Each structure stands twice: as structure tokens, then as C-alpha cells.
Amino acid sequence: MPAEALEDRAKETPTHSGGGRPESRCGAPGGDPGPGGTGILGDPALFGVCAFLGTVTMLFVGMTSAYMVRRASADWRPLAPPAILWLNTGALLASSAALEVARRRFRGWDLPAARTWVAVTGLLGALFVAGQYGAWRALAAQGIFLASNPHSSFFYVLTGLHGLHLLGGLAWFAAVASRLRRMTLTPGEDGLRLFAVYWHFLAGLWVYLLLVLFVL
Amino acid sequence: MAHAEAHAAEAHAPQAFIWKYVFSKDHKVIGVQYYVTAMLMALIAGLLAMLIRLQVGFPEATWPTLGKLLPRGFSDGIMSPEFYAMLFTMHGTIMVFFVLSTAPVSGFGNVLIPLQVGWRDMAFPFLNALSYWTFLPGCIIILASFFVGAGAAAGGWTSYPPLSALQGAVPGSGTGQTLWIVGMVFFIASFTMGGLNFLTTILNLRTKGMSLTRLPLTMWAMLLVAVLGLLSFPSLVAGCILLLFDRHFGTSFYLPSGLILTNVPLLNPDGTPLHAGGSPLLWQHLFWFLGHPEVYILMLPALGFTSDILSTFCRKPIFGYKSMVGAMVSIGALSFLVWGHHMFVSGMNPYLGMAFAVFTMLIAVPSAVKVFNWLATLWGSRIQYRTPVFWALGVVSLFISGGLSGIWLGQSAVDIPLHDTYFVVAHFHLIMAGAALFGVFGATAYWFPKMFGRMMNETLGKAHFWFTFVAYYCTFFPMHYIGIAGHMRRIYASGRPIGYYEFLEPLQEINVFITRSALVLGASQLLFFVNFFWSAFKGPKASENPWNAAGLEWTTPSPPGHGNWPGEIPEVHRWPYDYSVPDAPKDFVPQTDPAPIGARAGGH
Numbered sequence: 001m002p003a004e005a006l007e008d009r010a011k012e013t014p015t016h017s018g019g020g021r022p023e024s025r026c027g028a029p030g031g032d033p034g035p036g037g038t039g040i041l042g043d044p045a046l047f048g049v050c051a052f053l054g055t056v057t058m059l060f061v062g063m064t065s066a067y068m069v070r071r072a073s074a075d076w077r078p079l080a081p082p083a084i085l086w087l088n089t090g091a092l093l094a095s096s097a098a099l100e101v102a103r104r105r106f107r108g109w110d111l112p113a114a115r116t117w118v119a120v121t122g123l124l125g126a127l128f129v130a131g132q133y134g135a136w137r138a139l140a141a142q143g144i145f146l147a148s149n150p151h152s153s154f155f156y157v158l159t160g161l162h163g164l165h166l167l168g169g170l171a172w173f174a175a176v177a178s179r180l181r182r183m184t185l186t187p188g189e190d191g192l193r194l195f196a197v198y199w200h201f202l203a204g205l206w207v208y209l210l211l212v213l214f215v216l
Numbered sequence: 217m218a219h220a221e222a223h224a225a226e227a228h229a230p231q232a233f234i235w236k237y238v239f240s241k242d243h244k245v246i247g248v249q250y251y252v253t254a255m256l257m258a259l260i261a262g263l264l265a266m267l268i269r270l271q272v273g274f275p276e277a278t279w280p281t282l283g284k285l286l287p288r289g290f291s292d293g294i295m296s297p298e299f300y301a302m303l304f305t306m307h308g309t310i311m312v313f314f315v316l317s318t319a320p321v322s323g324f325g326n327v328l329i330p331l332q333v334g335w336r337d338m339a340f341p342f343l344n345a346l347s348y349w350t351f352l353p354g355c356i357i358i359l360a361s362f363f364v365g366a367g368a369a370a371g372g373w374t375s376y377p378p379l380s381a382l383q384g385a386v387p388g389s390g391t392g393q394t395l396w397i398v399g400m401v402f403f404i405a406s407f408t409m410g411g412l413n414f415l416t417t418i419l420n421l422r423t424k425g426m427s428l429t430r431l432p433l434t435m436w437a438m439l440l441v442a443v444l445g446l447l448s449f450p451s452l453v454a455g456c457i458l459l460l461f462d463r464h465f466g467t468s469f470y471l472p473s474g475l476i477l478t479n480v481p482l483l484n485p486d487g488t489p490l491h492a493g494g495s496p497l498l499w500q501h502l503f504w505f506l507g508h509p510e511v512y513i514l515m516l517p518a519l520g521f522t523s524d525i526l527s528t529f530c531r532k533p534i535f536g537y538k539s540m541v542g543a544m545v546s547i548g549a550l551s552f553l554v555w556g557h558h559m560f561v562s563g564m565n566p567y568l569g570m571a572f573a574v575f576t577m578l579i580a581v582p583s584a585v586k587v588f589n590w591l592a593t594l595w596g597s598r599i600q601y602r603t604p605v606f607w608a609l610g611v612v613s614l615f616i617s618g619g620l621s622g623i624w625l626g627q628s629a630v631d632i633p634l635h636d637t638y639f640v641v642a643h644f645h646l647i648m649a650g651a652a653l654f655g656v657f658g659a660t661a662y663w664f665p666k667m668f669g670r671m672m673n674e675t676l677g678k679a680h681f682w683f684t685f686v687a688y689y690c691t692f693f694p695m696h697y698i699g700i701a702g703h704m705r706r707i708y709a710s711g712r713p714i715g716y717y718e719f720l721e722p723l724q725e726i727n728v729f730i731t732r733s734a735l736v737l738g739a740s741q742l743l744f745f746v747n748f749f750w751s752a753f754k755g756p757k758a759s760e761n762p763w764n765a766a767g768l769e770w771t772t773p774s775p776p777g778h779g780n781w782p783g784e785i786p787e788v789h790r791w792p793y794d795y796s797v798p799d800a801p802k803d804f805v806p807q808t809d810p811a812p813i814g815a816r817a818g819g820h
Binding site: 041042043044047048051052054055056058059060061062063065066069070073074075076146147150153157161 | 339340408411412413415416417419420421446447448449450451453454455457458461465466467468469492493494495498501502505
């Protein structure tokens with residue numbers, strides 16, 4: 001999972017002087033015409049995560065264009081969304097919201113509350129994955145499988161692809177949560193921010209997929 | 217402070233062989249690993265090309281020795297048509313992805329980026345190591361596909377369905393095609409990790425004073441390559457995922473109804489078609505949306521190397537730096553708008569084809585800007601004829617001759633008769649394959665001191681260049697003629713009863729000539745391998761700056777140690793092209809020299 005490796009970097013940059021914190025980058029104390037010292041350009045890890053999300057976006061753009069092309073064919077039979085999807089959506093959005101609450105508590109040095117809200121984030125995320133599996137089961141119970149018709153093919157493939165990214169996110173979440181427990185994150189620096197970018201992206205991506213698959 | 221930290225960095229350098237040279241996180245080691253792996257892949261893919269040419273040049277000959285070596289590809293010394301299809305498929309796949317996207321980009325990109333932008337390593341060293349160790353299994357999977365089931369993929373390097381989507385279509389459509397897809401996914405994953413590193417390092421981590429307009433053009437090329445790769449490869453991933461589902465799980469993304477395999481219609485037990493409604497053209501769109509930017513992923517590094525090398529050996533600033541950057545940016549941007557020119561014969565609306573043709577024509581403008589800038593750099597200069605500059609001049613030559621035929625092929629009206637003929641083979645071997653390959657050889661000779669701390673042999677290097685240059689043109693230029701005469705690419709033999717085409721018979725003499733040239737071309741690469749390995753271990757030790765070059769990488773030791781600069785990373789005060797500056801004590805001014813002389817010195 002590249003995103004985890006990106007995040008690990010924060011600890012692990014012995015090779016250049018300065019130790020990896022953006023403020024202390026070697027020989028660039030600001031005001032020089034060189035590297036863009038502030039904002040996202042001053043934060044390589046955040047930049048790396050955003051670039052990774054750019055490439056994930058292109059993956060789903062490619063899938064969307066395939067979907068558009070395929071939908072225009074004559075054998076397209078629209079699929080009714082399993083009702084559980086709306087619950088899942090609620091769980092994922094609530095998970096994103098819980099993460100934001102956790103970050104706020106964390107920045108405010110309220111560590112016990114931060115831990116609680118981080119746990120809620122993970123729980124809701126896991127609930128979403130379980131719910132997506134439930135949606136697959138619900139469709140299968142109706143006799144709608146991967147190869148049944150093009151819409152169901154796309155439904156299984158796109159939810160599966162999104163689910164894989166989410167499972168990767170949960171693995172990352174486990175790493176972040178264990179760090180929080182071991183107190184190796186500093187509240188002032190908000191070590192949750194990289195994970196938050198990825199997690200909110202997945203929530204947004206899910207809403208987008210839902211729109212493409214069932215609304216548009 | 218930074219000095220002490222640099223020493224600390226050196227003390228942090230891994231000591232055990234396995235961590236220092238095998239599972240290293242040092243960008244230079246990873247770069248060399250990538251480079252050597254890619255060159256070994258080139259050797260294999262080159263041998264595949266030799267087999268292709270033997271068959272096309274001498275279709276009636278038998279090859280008992282080859283038959284013993286490759287029993288699965290030959291029967292009674294005669295190459296089987298299926299094996300021939302595997303050869304051209306895997307030659308293309310390996311060369312495009314595992315050699316020419318890897319050696320210049322992942323190889324030289326990793327070696328050069330921290331050295332040229334002034335940093336101690338790539339932004340994410342662990343990710344970088346992971347990238348190589350994802351690439352290597354990809355290579356192994358791709359090569360292993362020759363030995364499984366009925367053999368390697370045989371649907372062409374573009375893997376168009378239904379050949380690639382139906383497991384029983386041709387022998388290579390079985391396990392071989394599956395491994396092709398899996399190998400490509402490994403390759404793309406590794407390229408993505410590398411691209412994230414390239415982009416982040418170049419944009420976020422530069423030494424003091426290294427503004428974007430002071431970057432060497434090689435770095436601009438690497439930056440654009442990373443952007444192109446990150447934006448276009450996902451399209452192929454999407455395509456490959458859907459293809460896997462069509463192949464193994466019965467979906468119909470690409471497969472239409474009415475498919476008949478060996479005279480048996482593909483039906484479900486209840487008589488309905490097994491597949492229905494899919495569009496083979498969908499794959500072509502997804503593939504070429506990657507495929508065209510991919511061409512520039514191969515070429516842009518070579519264009520960057522050429523600019524740096526020409527400037528150094530002409531002892532002149534590169535002409536038109538900003539227009540060079542602008543040209544590369546516009547080539548990169550346009551590459552996303554032209555994928556349809558690979559599909560003119562797919563039955564697309566002629567108006568759509570015209571739009572693609574117009575965008576394709578537009579690429580000629582930035583390409584011409586680059587060529588004229590190189591010519592202006594060469595103009596009136598006293599060229600120092602060392603090995604790297606020969607290769608750079610070779611790139612300029614191939615870029616012009618291959619680019620001109622691109623103007624033909626870019627227009628739908630001309631492309632339709634020339635499509636899938638040897639004219640296309642000639643075009644892309646000259647411009648894409650040739651320019652990228654010559655760029656790699658030039659960069660190898662030029663930056664060898666920074667890779668191995670030694671110099672390559674000049675005599676062997678020049679001999680390698682001349683043999684390669686002449687044999688390259690002799691191999692690929694005549695293909696224009698046989699292409700215009702109608703010789704299709706990818707056909708098995710023209711002289712045997714199977715696949716016999718009467719109208720191709722008069723062209724056979726040219727085919728024999730091409731094959732002989734190709735064998736010379738292949739054999740002359742031995743000069744390179746001898747020179748490379750001999751020089752890497754026994755070549756004369758290189759000084760810090762053997763070419764008297766102005767770039768930042770030439771202020772490091774040869775080879776640079778762990779952390780690149782023994783002391784603090786130097787501050788940069790100018791661009792890397794200050795050659796023959798009036799009033800300067802030497803004929804070049806290093807990028808680190810703060811003296812207020814030259815066109816680009818001082819504050820900005």
C-alpha cells in the first residue's frame with residue numbers, strides 16, 4: 001500500500017539533513033527562489049498522498065468512461081440499488097465526520113476523546129465494508145451475479161475496486177490507531193492529517209460512484 | 217550543523233552487502249538496479265527481434281539448431297506461426313514497457329534526480345525500493361509466460377480483444393495472456409510508486425536557489441514523465457481489470473455476441489450467446505489513452521538528455537531554454553488528445569478522426585521548436601567529439617527522420633492505406649524506439665562516472681555508435697518502402713505456402729537486406745555490453761567533473777557516496793548551461809558559482 005509507505009517517511013528520512021520536517025528542510029530557510037517552501041509544496045508527504053489520489057482518480061475516470069460507453073449498448077438493463085447501500089453510505093459519511101471530530105480533539109490535546117472518536121471512525125469504516133458485502137449478498141439472493149448483465153458487472157467491479165482501496169485505508173487506519181495508542185503522534189503536528197486526506201477522498205469517491213451507478 | 221548531519225547520514229549508510237547493494241534504499245543503487253535489469257531485458261527482447269527478422273528474411277530456410285534450442289517454437293527447424301506471433305508480441309511489450317520506459321525513466325531518473333536538483337535522496341526512499349522490488353517480479357512474470365501453458369501472449373503488444381479476451385482464441389491467449397496482464401499490473405504499480413517519488417522530489421525537495429527555471433532540461437523531462445505516467449497508466453489498469461473479468465469471470469465488457477471459435481459458436485447451455493453487447497473498441501480507447509502518453513514517457517527523457525549533452529559538448533548554453541520547456545510541456549499536454557490517431561481504421565466518425573488528426577499535426581510545432589533549438593545550439597559551435605555527443609546527434613537525426621513520417625501517419629487520409637504496414641514499423645522504430653534507445657546510450661556514456669565512478673572506453677563507445685547508427689538506419693529506413701508497397705506488419709513469412717502473398721514476393725530482397733542489417737545491429741550491441749561491464753569494473757577512475765560540465769551533479773564525488781555530497785548540499789546560483797561565458801576564468805561556470813557573470817547569474 002503506497003500510501004502507508006508515504007506516511008512512514010515522516011519517521012524515516014535519515015538521509016537528508018533536517019530530519020524530514022518541512023520547516024527544517026536543508027538549506028532552504030524560506031524566501032529563496034527555489035523550492036516552494038510553503039503550503040503543500042513544503043509538505044512532501046501530503047503532496048505525495050495527493051499525487052497518489054490523483055492517479056487513483058484517473059483509475060476511476062477510466063472506469064467511468066468505460067461505463068459510459070458500455071451503457072450506450074442495447075443490452076443494458078438498469079439495476080435497482082439494494083436498499084442497504086443507503087445505510088452503508090450513511091456509515092461511511094459518518095466515519096469521515098467522526099475522523100474530523102477526532103482530529104479536532106487531538107489538536108486540542110484531548111487525547112482520551114480523540115482515541116474514542118478514532119475508534120468510532122474505524123468501526124464505521126469496517127461497518128461500511130461489511131455492508132458492501134451485504135449488498136453483494138442481497139443482489140446474489142436475487143439471482144444477479146457478476147456476469148448477469150453489464151450494469152451488475154460494473155456494480156460488482158466498481159464496488160470491489162472501491163472496497164479494496166477502503167481495505168487498504170483500514171490497514172493504514174490500524175497503523176495510525178496503534179501509533180495513537182503508543183503516543184508516537186504529536187497533537188500539535190496532527191499526525192492524522194495524511195490518513196484523513198485519504199479517508200475523506202474514499203468517502204467522496206463512494207458518493208461519486210453511487211451517483212454514476214444509480215442516479216445519472 | 218548540516219555538515220555534522222551529513223556525516224551522520226554517512227554513518228547511517230548500511231554496511232552489510234545485502235542492505236547496501238540488494239535491498240538498498242539509496243536512489244543511486246536503485247537507479248543502477250533498474251538500469252541493469254532493463255538492459256538485460258533489452259538483450260532478451262533484442263534476441264526476440266533477431267528471431268522475427270530471421271523468419272521474415274528467410275522464410276523458406278530451416279533452423280535445426282534453433283529448433284533444438286527452442287523446441288516449443290520450431291517443428292523440424294521451421295518456426296511455427298504461433299511462435300512468431302508470440303515473438304513480436306513479447307518483443308514489443310518488453311521493449312516498450314520493461315526497457316524503454318524503465319532504463320531512461322526509472323534508471324536515469326533515480327540516479328539523476330537528487331543529484332541534479334540537490335537533495336540527499338528521493339522523497340520516499342522506502343517506496344523507491346519497493347518500486348524496484350515490484351518491477352522485478354513483473355519482469356520475471358513476463359518472461360515466465362514463455363514457459364507456461366501454450367506459450368506467451370500472442371495478441372500483439374496492444375492486446376486487442378477478442379484475441380486477448382477469449383482464452384481459446386490463439387495458443388497464447390491462455391495462461392500467457394493472463395501473465396501478460398499480471399506482469400503489466402506489476403509494472404504499472406512500480407511505475408506509479410516511482411512517479412510519485414519523481415514528482416514529489418522535483419517539486420518539493422530542491423536545494424536552495426534551484427528554482428524551476430534553473431532545472432536542467434533532463435529534470436523537466438522527468439517531471440513531465442511522472443505527470444504523464446500518473447495520469448495515463450491508470451487508464452490501462454482500468455482496461456486490464458475489465459479484461460481480466462472478461463477472460464475469467466464471464467463478463468462482457470469487450471466481447472460482443474456472435475463469437476465463433478474454431479467453427480463453434482460460443483453459447484451458454486441454454487443457447488443464448490456466452491457474451492453479448494461488449495465493445496472491443498472500448499479496450500482500444502482505454503489502451504491508447506495510455507498508449508500515446510506512453511510514447512512520450514519513452515521519448516521525453518531522451519530529449520532531455522540530448523539537450524544537456526549537446527550543451528556540454530558544444531560548450532554553448534542550450535538555445536531557447538524556456539521554449540524547450542514550453543515545447544516539452546505542450547508535447548505532454550497534447551499527448552492526451554491524440555490517442556484516436558491509433559484508431560483511424562476502427563470505423564470512427566471521420567469528423568472525430570479529423571479532430572484527432574489536427575491535434576496530432578499540432579505536435580509537430582513543439583517538436584520542430586526542439587529540433588531548431590538543438591540546431592541553433594550546434595550552430596557555430598566547436599563540438600568536442602566524445603561518445604555522448606555522437607549519441608545525442610543520433611537522437612536529433614532519428615527525431616527528425618522519424619518525426620517526418622509521423623506527419624504522414626497523423627493524417628487519417630494517409631494513415632488508412634498505411635495502417636498496419638511496415639511504414640508504421642519504420643516510423644515508430646526510428647522516432648520512439650530509436651530516439652529513446654540512443655538517448656539511453658548517450659546518457660550511459662555521459663553519466664557513467666556518477667553511476668560507477670569510472671569512465672567508459674571511448675574507442676569502443678564510438679565503434680558501438682557507428683555500427684549501431686548505420687545498422688539502425690539500414691534496418692528501419694527500407695521498411696518505409698516495403699510499407700508503402702503494402703507489406704503488412706505482423707504477418708508470418710511471405711514465401712511459404714502458409715501466409716503466401718504473391719505481391720510481396722518482389723519485396724523479399726529488401727527483407728533480406730533488412731534482416732542482415734538487423735543482425736549487424738544486434739551483434740554490435742555486444743560492443744556495448746563488453747564496454748559497459750569492462751568499464752564498470754576496470755575503466756579508468758573518473759574525476760569529479762570529467763566533462764567540465766556546469767550542472768549540479770558534477771559537484772559530487774564520482775561516484776557520489778551515501779547522501780550525495782560529503783558536506784552541506786551546495787547552494788545554486790545559476791542555470792546549468794553557463795558555457796563559454798565571457799570574462800569567466802574557465803569556459804564553464806558551475807551552477808554553484810556565485811560570481812555575477814553570465815546570462816542567468818544573480819538573484820534570478
